[in-house]
Amino acid sequence: MHKTVAWPLALIYAALIVFASLFPFEGWRAQGISPWVFLTARIPPPYWTWFDVTINVTGYAPLGFLLALGGLRSGLPRAAVPLAALAGALLSLAMEYLQIFLPRRVPSNLDLLLNAAGALLGALVAALLERLGAIARWSRFRERWFVPHSRGALALLALWPWALLFPASLPFGLGQMWQRLEDALAELLEGTPFLEWLPEREAPLESLSPGGEFLVVGLGLLAPCLLGFGVMRHPGRRAAFALATAIIGVAVTALSASLSWGPAHAWEWLTPATRAGVALGVVLALALVALPRRACAALLLLALMLHLNLLNDAPTGAYFAQTLAAWEQGRFIRFYGLGQWLGWLWPYVALVYVLAQVSRREAQS
Numbered sequence: 001m002h003k004t005v006a007w008p009l010a011l012i013y014a015a016l017i018v019f020a021s022l023f024p025f026e027g028w029r030a031q032g033i034s035p036w037v038f039l040t041a042r043i044p045p046p047y048w049t050w051f052d053v054t055i056n057v058t059g060y061a062p063l064g065f066l067l068a069l070g071g072l073r074s075g076l077p078r079a080a081v082p083l084a085a086l087a088g089a090l091l092s093l094a095m096e097y098l099q100i101f102l103p104r105r106v107p108s109n110l111d112l113l114l115n116a117a118g119a120l121l122g123a124l125v126a127a128l129l130e131r132l133g134a135i136a137r138w139s140r141f142r143e144r145w146f147v148p149h150s151r152g153a154l155a156l157l158a159l160w161p162w163a164l165l166f167p168a169s170l171p172f173g174l175g176q177m178w179q180r181l182e183d184a185l186a187e188l189l190e191g192t193p194f195l196e197w198l199p200e201r202e203a204p205l206e207s208l209s210p211g212g213e214f215l216v217v218g219l220g221l222l223a224p225c226l227l228g229f230g231v232m233r234h235p236g237r238r239a240a241f242a243l244a245t246a247i248i249g250v251a252v253t254a255l256s257a258s259l260s261w262g263p264a265h266a267w268e269w270l271t272p273a274t275r276a277g278v279a280l281g282v283v284l285a286l287a288l289v290a291l292p293r294r295a296c297a298a299l300l301l302l303a304l305m306l307h308l309n310l311l312n313d314a315p316t317g318a319y320f321a322q323t324l325a326a327w328e329q330g331r332f333i334r335f336y337g338l339g340q341w342l343g344w345l346w347p348y349v350a351l352v353y354v355l356a357q358v359s360r361r362e363a364q365s
Helices: 006-022 050-073 080-099 109-132 134-145 151-165 178-188 193-197 210-229 235-261 272-287 293-312 318-329 333-364
Strands: none
Touching: 006 050, 006 080, 006 151, 006 333, 050 080, 050 109, 050 134, 080 109, 109 134, 151 210, 151 235, 151 333, 210 235, 210 272, 210 293, 210 333, 235 272, 293 333
16 A cells, blocks of 8 residues: 555545536526436437537546546555546536536536546556556656655645646736635625625725736746745755746646637737746746755745735736636636636645644654
8 A cells, every 4th residue: 555646636636526517606496307307318419519528538537547546556456447437427427416406507418428438538547557567657756756745745736737727817826816705705795784894905906017927927936846845855856846847837828828818829928027927936946946845835935925915916907807707608617617716726725735734844843
């Protein structure tokens, strides 16, 4: 048996599937028909596209992969694949059942079949990689590059690119949620005496200056680098990790822009302030490769707090609102709940994780 990051990642991914499947969580009502009616509907349904087929298979494949990998690494070699496939199918069945109560979602037996096939495919890939020795090589790589008990940090680092995929008002600007949270609370409390309890801003939000954008982008890129440094020791490996993080971050941000505005606009987010911010993040990360792990954790806390403070003291722009409308109403609605919550919560979860690690080290010392 081995400790593996697959279990926490599988739980997080399953929770995100629930968010993506049941978004927008509004209008719950019984429609006067059996919730199981979708099981006997015609296949294929009247309205479907190859995009739907692809996204249903690929959406559940990582879940099957992670569940099977967790089972294989936990001493369940024979049962890992069937249990992972069964768990994926049951989760999909539960989501399709609940979607009958949401007016904006349409349950489908084809979706159920494709989701189950995706989970089975992911589980089979995990079993194949295990048989070929790829999982064992990853374990040796992890032991060589990372310190023991690094599962939490590795899970957060694995989720960081997915969090970047959802549009942000600024590149690497994860965690900008307070304005939307205030608006949602005001709408929820409208017409009640509790509305007066909400704090009022003394001054309206002001847009970030180019210098502020420069800092937000730089700190947003520096944060995952410092998180990785906290579970790595060798300076050379830290430098390689920082460069790989920057390349992945830039590539995923370009992909997000391409999905939002089209491939022709994939690089329009690279303004002068953004380019300077990316350079700042890389330079700072490379300058800190020799820092002790405890100091990296302390700097990460400072960087995240400054990043979130700058970002949440600025309003979202009109173009950002237009992009969100496209993701909420268009074909990306399946990604909306998943990507939105990842983008909102990633820096806050990282804060809690680092605080817990620092407290644990202090208690042990």
